[in-house]
Amino acid sequence: MTAPEQYASVRYLVDDVQRAIDFYTTQLGFTVNTSAAPAFADIVRGPLRLLLSGPASSGARATPDDASTAGRNRIHLIVEDLDAEITRLRDQGVSFRSDLVSGPGGRQILLTDPAGNLIELFQPAQH
Template structure:
């Protein structure tokens, strides 16, 4: 039986990215070996979107929140850089934020049914 999912974010500067998830987002973690941090993810869900063949198998990371405006304000106060304005995407309010050393990820407030809290 499947017991979990392990997400990998590739980073040019893994130490900076790890510090972001540890110190800015405050995610709990274990040290698997000599500073190789593995973070506890928030509750998660998986969506499968149709794609053209070149994008098949591609994965993206979007963090979810209940109040995007308040979350953006809190993260900005911690020095987080946002790479886009908040937009209404229909299915939710969306913005993108910079992960130091690892590009950008999405942050959104869903307006769709969610699966992360199903039993």
């Protein structure tokens, strides 16, 4: 397990903390570190600590009104077999926000969590 000081933490504002926990743990392999649902949850995957802040959390209350919508920023999750992940997620009813994109560094596709936050699944190119 990664030591707390070695995590890279990202905060996502969500409208339903439990729904977000269910999505990330069921679909993307995160585990719950702590939960104070419905206000907040702290989930992890490797060195990524994802803070899920519901409307009642201090993190959400500190956000200015004009900055409360999801943007183009996203978490980036590396996968070994992107095609298999796409198939698995589609079979679970997950829809994607982009087509599969290939480039010199690898292949990627975008999806969103239940609150509309972007997630990039990325498979590095084989060299």
